[in-house]
Amino acid sequence: MExxxxxxxxxxxxxxxGGVGKxxxxxxxxxxxxxTGRRTCLVEVEGRQTFSRLFSTQTWDFSExxxxxxxxxxxxxxxxxxxxYLEMFYGARRLSRIVTNSSAVEFATTAAPGIKDVLLIxxxxxxERRRDPDGRFHYDLIVLDAxxxxxxxxxxxAPDATTxxxxxxxxxxxxxxxxxxxxxxxxxxxxxxxxxxxxxxxxTIDSARALDEVGVTLGPVVVNRVLxxxxxxxxxxxxxxxxxxxxQRVVAKADVELTDQGAEALLRIGTLxxxxxxxxxxxxxxxxxxxxxxxxxxxxxxxxxxxxxxxxHLAEVVEESL
Amino acid sequence: xxxxxxxxxxxxxxxADVVEQRHVIVCTGSGGVGKTTSAAAIALGAAxxxxxxxxxxxxxxxxxxxxLGLTSLDNTPRAVKGVENLDAMMLDMKGTFDEVxxxxxxxxxxxxxxxxxxxxxxxxxxxxxxxxxMATEKLYDLHNTGRYDCIVIDTPPTRNALDLLxxxxxxxxxxxxxxxxxxxxxxxxxxxxxxxxxxxGAGLFMKTASxxxxxxxLSDLAEFFQSFxxxxxxxxxxxxxxxxxxxxxxxxxxxxxxxxxxxxxEARYFLQRLAQDGMPTAGLVVNRVxxxxxxxxxxxxxxxxxxxxxxxxxxxxxxxxVAALLDLHADRLGVxxxxxxxxxxxxxxxxxRALVEVPLMDSDVHDLDxxxxxxxxxxxx
Numbered sequence: 001m002e003x004x005x006x007x008x009x010x011x012x013x014x015x016x017x018g019g020v021g022k023x024x025x026x027x028x029x030x031x032x033x034x035x036t037g038r039r040t041c042l043v044e045v046e047g048r049q050t051f052s053r054l055f056s057t058q059t060w061d062f063s064e065x066x067x068x069x070x071x072x073x074x075x076x077x078x079x080x081x082x083x084x085y086l087e088m089f090y091g092a093r094r095l096s097r098i099v100t101n102s103s104a105v106e107f108a109t110t111a112a113p114g115i116k117d118v119l120l121i122x123x124x125x126x127x128e129r130r131r132d133p134d135g136r137f138h139y140d141l142i143v144l145d146a147x148x149x150x151x152x153x154x155x156x157x158a159p160d161a162t163t164x165x166x167x168x169x170x171x172x173x174x175x176x177x178x179x180x181x182x183x184x185x186x187x188x189x190x191x192x193x194x195x196x197x198x199x200x201x202x203x204t205i206d207s208a209r210a211l212d213e214v215g216v217t218l219g220p221v222v223v224n225r226v227l228x229x230x231x232x233x234x235x236x237x238x239x240x241x242x243x244x245x246x247x248q249r250v251v252a253k254a255d256v257e258l259t260d261q262g263a264e265a266l267l268r269i270g271t272l273x274x275x276x277x278x279x280x281x282x283x284x285x286x287x288x289x290x291x292x293x294x295x296x297x298x299x300x301x302x303x304x305x306x307x308x309x310x311x312x313h314l315a316e317v318v319e320e321s322l
Numbered sequence: 323x324x325x326x327x328x329x330x331x332x333x334x335x336x337x338a339d340v341v342e343q344r345h346v347i348v349c350t351g352s353g354g355v356g357k358t359t360s361a362a363a364i365a366l367g368a369a370x371x372x373x374x375x376x377x378x379x380x381x382x383x384x385x386x387x388x389x390l391g392l393t394s395l396d397n398t399p400r401a402v403k404g405v406e407n408l409d410a411m412m413l414d415m416k417g418t419f420d421e422v423x424x425x426x427x428x429x430x431x432x433x434x435x436x437x438x439x440x441x442x443x444x445x446x447x448x449x450x451x452x453x454x455x456m457a458t459e460k461l462y463d464l465h466n467t468g469r470y471d472c473i474v475i476d477t478p479p480t481r482n483a484l485d486l487l488x489x490x491x492x493x494x495x496x497x498x499x500x501x502x503x504x505x506x507x508x509x510x511x512x513x514x515x516x517x518x519x520x521x522x523g524a525g526l527f528m529k530t531a532s533x534x535x536x537x538x539x540l541s542d543l544a545e546f547f548q549s550f551x552x553x554x555x556x557x558x559x560x561x562x563x564x565x566x567x568x569x570x571x572x573x574x575x576x577x578x579x580x581x582x583x584x585x586x587x588e589a590r591y592f593l594q595r596l597a598q599d600g601m602p603t604a605g606l607v608v609n610r611v612x613x614x615x616x617x618x619x620x621x622x623x624x625x626x627x628x629x630x631x632x633x634x635x636x637x638x639x640x641x642x643x644v645a646a647l648l649d650l651h652a653d654r655l656g657v658x659x660x661x662x663x664x665x666x667x668x669x670x671x672x673x674x675r676a677l678v679e680v681p682l683m684d685s686d687v688h689d690l691d692x693x694x695x696x697x698x699x700x701x702x703x
Contacts, residue, residue, distance in 0.1 A: 018353020019580055050584065148353050150381075198686040199383045200354075230646040238639035239647070250644040253637075254630035261618030269654065270647050275684045302653040304660045306583070 003220055003294040004322050007033045009189040011128050011142045011181065012219065015152040016193030017203045021224040023050045024311065025193045026145040028298065029222075031315035034071035036322065038140035041072045041127055045120050045146065049075070055308055064127070072139070074127065081119040084126075085174065115171060117158035121178045128181060149192070149207040156182060156190075156214050182216055189219035194287070196223060196280040205290050221293050223284075225300040229277055231270075239270050296321055328673050329666060332606075335676035336702030337576065340604045341367040341472070344574040346461065346567065347604070350477045351578035352588040356609040356680075358382040359687050360578045361476035362390060362410075363696040369408035370697070373471035376409040378460060380453070380478045387412065389689045397460070404690055409470075418456040426553045426560075439545060453478040458564045465567060574604035577674070581611050581661035586668035593672050605676030607700065608665060612657045613681040624652040678702075 007029065014026040023044075030042040041064060044051055052060045057067045060075035062084075067073050130138040147155050159175040159182070182188050190211055194204040208218060231239055242250075247263040258266065287295060298317055301310050340347065341364055349361040358379050365377035376399055382392065390402050390410040397417050399409040420437060427433035436442050457475060464473050567573065575596050579589035589606060596603045614620065631648035634641040669677070680699050687696065 019355055019582065019585060021582075023584070048584075150353060198688070202384065230650055231643065234639050235643040235646060239643040242640065242643060246640065247644060247647075250634065250640050251630060251648070253641070254633040254648075256622065256626065256630045256648075258622070259618045261616070262622070263618075265616045265619040266644075266647050266651060269650050270643075272684060273650055279685055302656050304656045304663075306660070 003296060006191075006220055006296065006318070006322060007036065007038065007141060009141070009185075009187060009217075009219070010137070010139075011124065011144065011188045013144045013146045013152075013156075013188065013190045013216075014193060014222075015146045015149050015190060015207070016222075016224075017200045018148045018150070020193050020195050020200050022148065022193045023054070023145050024314070025191075025222050025224055025298065026143050027051060027054055027311050028314035028318055029191070030071060030141075030143040031068070031311060032318035032322075033141045033143065034068060035315060035319055037070065039070055039072075039138070040141045040143065041074055041139045043074045043076060043124060043127070043142060043144045045076055045144065047075055047077055050145070051075075054311060076120055076123045078116040078119050081123040085119060085122060115158075115162060117155050118162050118171065118175045118178060121155075121159065121182070122174045125178050125181050128187070146190075149203055152190075152207065153210045153214060156211070156216060160214075182214075185217035188216060190216050191219040191222055193222045193224055195225055196283040196287075198279075198283065201283045201286055204287070208291055208293070218293055220296045221287060221291060223287070223295050223297045226297045227273070227276055227280060227300050230273060236274075242267060329669055329677065332669070332674050332677035333679075335605070336678060336700065337364065337367070337605055337607075337676055338701040340364075340574050340576070340676075341701060342371050342373075344572055344602075344604070345472060346465065346573040347472065347474045347576060348461075348477065348568065348573065349475065349576050349578055349607075350592060352585050355578050355580045355585050356687075357578045358386060358476045359693070359696065360576065360607050360609065360680075360700070361474050362386065363693050363700055364576065365408060365410075365472070365474040366405060366690075366693050367697045367701050368472040368474065369402075369405055372407065374407050374469065375472040375474065376411060376464060376470045378411050378413060378457070378464065378473065378475040380413045380415075380457060380476055382412065382476070383688070386688055389693070399464075402690075413453075413457055413460055415453050415456045418460050419452070422456075422459055422557075422560075426556045428553075435545075455561075458568070459560075462560070462564045462567060569599070569601055571602055573602050575601055576604050576607055578607045578609065579668070580609050581664050583664055586664050590668045590672065593669075593674055597672075603675055605678060606669070606674040607678050607680060609680045610682045611661055611679040612654055613679070614658050615651065615655065619651065622651065624655040627652040627655075 012029060014022055014029065016022040016025070027042065030040050033040040042051060044060065049059060051073055052058060055067055055073075057065075057073065060073050062074070062076065062080040064072040064074045124142060124144055127139065128137075128142050132138050146152055159178040162175040163172055163179070192204050192207060192211075194200045204221060208221075211218060244260050244263040244267070247267060248258050248260075251258055251263075251266075284295070296318065298314050301313070303310055347361075347364055347368075349357045349364065351357050358381075361377055361379060362382075365375050368375040377390070379387070379390075379392070382390070387393070391400050392410055392412050394412070397411065397414045399411045402408040402410050423436050423442075424430075424433050427436065454477060457477060461473060461475050464470060577589045577592050577596075579585040586608075593603060593606065595601075615622070627648040631645040631652070634645040634648070636642070637645075665677075665679075678700055680696055683692065683695070687693065
């Protein structure tokens with residue numbers, strides 16, 4: 001797996017520990033893919049409306065909409081997936097209406113655990129397989145903002161668990177075709193998102209192992225919010241030699257007056273920065289030693305706001321790595 | 323009191339009285355925000371106040387678990403070395419569910435039958451809300467032992483922070499659901515469902531269900547729910563007791579977030595929901611905050627810092643180093659502003675009681691010294 005093949009699979013499943021910026025990364029990957037001319041569909045599964053907020057669009061739902069040139073958005077939920085699936089399978093709107101009005105949805109989505117996840121991924125599979133009249137795939141790439149690493153293994157194992165439990169019927173067939181998609185390295189890659197901090201790195205390593213056992217192919221690890229060094233070797237040495245008085249003298253040249261306390265605080269910012277860089281370096285080392293997957297690093301953004309412009313910036317970084 | 327005053331007032335308040343007085347403290351929030359760390363730090367505060375305390379954690383980070391002396395998910399309270407009055411325990415979800423079955427089942431044979439059922443095995447590990455429910459079950463157990471003055475629990479990372487409050491109801495609803503009653507009809511033995519189903523009012527449902535999944539699934543389900551018969555009322559009663567304990571004024575909810583929008587949005591929903599349900603909210607803890615500049619540097623605005631940095635850049639090595647520092651200072655001011663705005667937006671029109679911002683530490687938190695430092699921020703010591 002090389003970094004430049006990052007966007008080559010048909011389906012990219014983006015997951016990561018809570019709080020690492022998984023949705024931001026999914027959105028950046030999708031923007032980058034659209035930027036390279038791929039017809040791309042960005043999918044959210046948990047109805048959080050994260051993307052409609054990030055991109056300031058109307059509420060997303062079960063019908064795909066083009067919200068940027070070449071980039072479509074879709075929000076899938078289990079009820080709608082079941083309804084659509086039944087319509088397709090039975091070709092009978094009447095049946096599907098009766099079923100969804102009765103408790104069968106509750107049965108399928110709650111009582112038999114995992115069936116809900118099968119339906120969600122089943123919808124993604126339908127989008128992935130869809131072809132235009134000329135026979136070409138409708139989308140070049142689907143980017144799925146998946147549940148966090150704590151639940152991703154159950155999520156991806158759901159089809160398998162379902163085939164164990166349910167041995168006949170359409171749900172089983174659906175589950176099998178979803179498994180085929182997930183396990184095909186040409187079709188599906190899982191991109192783990194992490195930060196260069198201890199807990200996310202540990203969880204990434206653990207998840208990589210668990211996902212390996214599920215049999216899915218891992219793509220590059222996306223490292224989010226990476227700090228870039230503010231000092232080069234020369235200025236770093238100079239910084240380490242600075243004391244309060246020297247700092248005060250230097251800032252005075254630029255017409256800034258600092259008290260002793262102020263100069264100390266300024267120096268402490270530098271020390272803090274170096275500590276975080278050391279931590280990052282250590283974590284980067286652990287990741288590359290333990291995982292042997294390419295790392296795609298996205299910068300920490302210092303902007304006062306985080307919105308569409310910042311996403312576009314991250315997408316540029318992704319495109320440059322291709 | 324305007325919301326603006328509310329925010330400033332909330333910033334003045336800390337959690338000291340909470341750890342000194344409350345019996346149950348629930349830490350909740352979305353995944354990855356540092357709930358376990360906050361729970362451990364709060365428990366440490368209660369223990370240091372001389373109260374017999376236990377912290378019940380769910381899947382803590384390895385090094386934090388080690389520093390609390392926890393090595394396995396075994397539902398056994400263990401004394402934390404180096405801290406008087408403090409026990410810690412990791413939740414074993416499956417084990418807790420098994421205990422619940424053992425307690426409610428009329429005889430051991432029935433309990434064994436339930437535990438062997440394939441649906442039970444899946445349900446006990448994967449039905450949404452089960453983990454939350456088991457956490458509250460265990461909490462209630464610990465409460466009943468009478469061994470602890472203060473019980474701090476850390477909730478599972480959920481898709482929806484509200485799951486904790488909904489879990490008991492969802493589980494009991496599920497167990498006694500209308501459609502599931504069909505399985506309990508007398509004489510409806512496993513294996514004969516599809517044929518018998520035609521005779522029911524809900525025949526179409528049964529037919530559809532069995533066409534969707536095959537009959538074997540329905541047989542398993544039928545067996546599962548039949549063996550639960552007679553246990554529903556007790557289950558429901560227990561769930562209500564747990565809910566009442568959480569609702570009582572001796573309990574406290576501490577919502578945990580980071581200054582990022584998704585975590586704060588979740589925190590806002592949860593604070594609103596706590597208020598709606600009449601739950602005792604104690605505060606919002608925001609972890610990993612970029613703190614405002616300390617005294618002496620607070621008078622240097624971003625614009626001036628950047629100008630000065632620009633003037634110094636390209637000079638001596640010292641000047642370049644200081645220029646980098648000034649730029650960093652200006653950047654940090656921007657982030658502080660963004661985070662403050664995020665927090666203010668999340669709390670708009672909401673009174674979180676206390677608002678505690680815990681600054682981003684130099685390194686990750688993993689020993690008792692780190693926990694002590696956080697504890698002091700939380701309590702305002």
